[in-house]
Amino acid sequence: MAESKTKKLIGSHIVGGRKFRVDAEAGKKVVAIARGYIGQKEISGNQGFVNPTFNRKMYGVGFIKGQPWCGWFGKLSWKEGGLFFPMIVPGSAMLIEMSLNPELKPFWVNKPEDILPGSMAVFARYKNGVRKSNGHIAVVEKCEDGMLHTVDGNTTGDKQSREGNVVDDKSFDLKSAWTRNNGLRLMGIYLPIVEDHGEK
Numbered sequence: 001m002a003e004s005k006t007k008k009l010i011g012s013h014i015v016g017g018r019k020f021r022v023d024a025e026a027g028k029k030v031v032a033i034a035r036g037y038i039g040q041k042e043i044s045g046n047q048g049f050v051n052p053t054f055n056r057k058m059y060g061v062g063f064i065k066g067q068p069w070c071g072w073f074g075k076l077s078w079k080e081g082g083l084f085f086p087m088i089v090p091g092s093a094m095l096i097e098m099s100l101n102p103e104l105k106p107f108w109v110n111k112p113e114d115i116l117p118g119s120m121a122v123f124a125r126y127k128n129g130v131r132k133s134n135g136h137i138a139v140v141e142k143c144e145d146g147m148l149h150t151v152d153g154n155t156t157g158d159k160q161s162r163e164g165n166v167v168d169d170k171s172f173d174l175k176s177a178w179t180r181n182n183g184l185r186l187m188g189i190y191l192p193i194v195e196d197h198g199e200k
Contacts, residue, residue, distance in 0.1 A: 012196040015103045019196040020084055022107065027118025027192030030081035034139040034151035035169070037077075042069065042154070042165040071137040073153025073167060074120050078139075081118065083192050107191045112174055115143040118192040121150055121172075123184040136184050138170065148172040148186070 012019035040054045046066050049055040061079055063072040071087075078085045086104055109115065119140040125132045138150035149171050156164025177186040 012198075013103070013106045015084075015086070019198075020107070020193045021196045022116070022191045023083070023194040024116050024118075024192070026082050026194055027116050030077050030083060030118035030139060030192060031141050031151070033080045034073075034077040034167075035141070037073070037153075037167045038151065038169060040167045044165065046154075068134075068154050070152060070154040074137045074139055077151075078118075078120070078192070081192070082194060083118070084195055086190070104190075107193050108188050109191060110178070110188045112143050112146075112148075114191075115140060115148070115189050116191055117142055120190040120192075121148065122187045122190065124187050126181055126183065126185045129181040131185075135187075140189065141169065143174070146174050148174050148177060 012021045014020075037054065041050045042048070043050060046069060048065060049058055057076055058069065058072055061072055061076045063069055075085045075087075109119075117140060121138045121140050122135065123137070124135040136152070136154075138152040138155075141149040141151055143149070149169065151167065152170050153167050154164065155168050155170060156166060172184075172186065174186075177184075179185070
């Protein structure tokens with residue numbers, strides 16, 4: 001069996017002149033952080049958040065009133081876990097395009113055996129096989145028995161739907177997630193990375 005990509009990511013990779021590395025332990029911390037926010041609700045219409053502390057934290061990472069906030073929730077979880085989030089504005093379409101960035105490509109995986117807890121799952125919305133401009137971002141909890149388990153912002157308690165107003169956990173069947181022609185198609189996974197301050 002071929003060695004998984006994550007096991008080969010020993011050492012650092014340069015992104016924007018800085019060194020970064022995969023950190024599986026930090027990823028586990030991110031999962032605990034994200035799960036701690038399950039149940040947090042938005043004010044209807046993406047107008048902010050009911051809980052004042054969560055509201056302050058979301059605005060603190062850049063949330064803008066009226067915007068979808070799944071990506072901002074992912075950024076908050078990664079920031080609190082000490083991870084490097086590769087975007088200022090965490091739009092899912094922009095994250096997908098960054099998969100083409102040769103500096104970030106080492107941290108972008110698309111095989112179940114490479115997925116680590118705390119990774120960022122990036123989805124694009126498809127209709128009749130055509131990719132649309134919007135999508136979704138979620139924090140990976142685990143990949144197990146052919147299912148991708150995530151913690152999602154801007155979602156709903158209905159496990160079959162993405163659109164919503166709450167932080168909740170979800171599950172996606174990996175057999176269909178990569179090839180879905182209608183709904184959310186999984187585009188790839190960003191591994192949890194931290195800046196490497198070790199000796200060059």
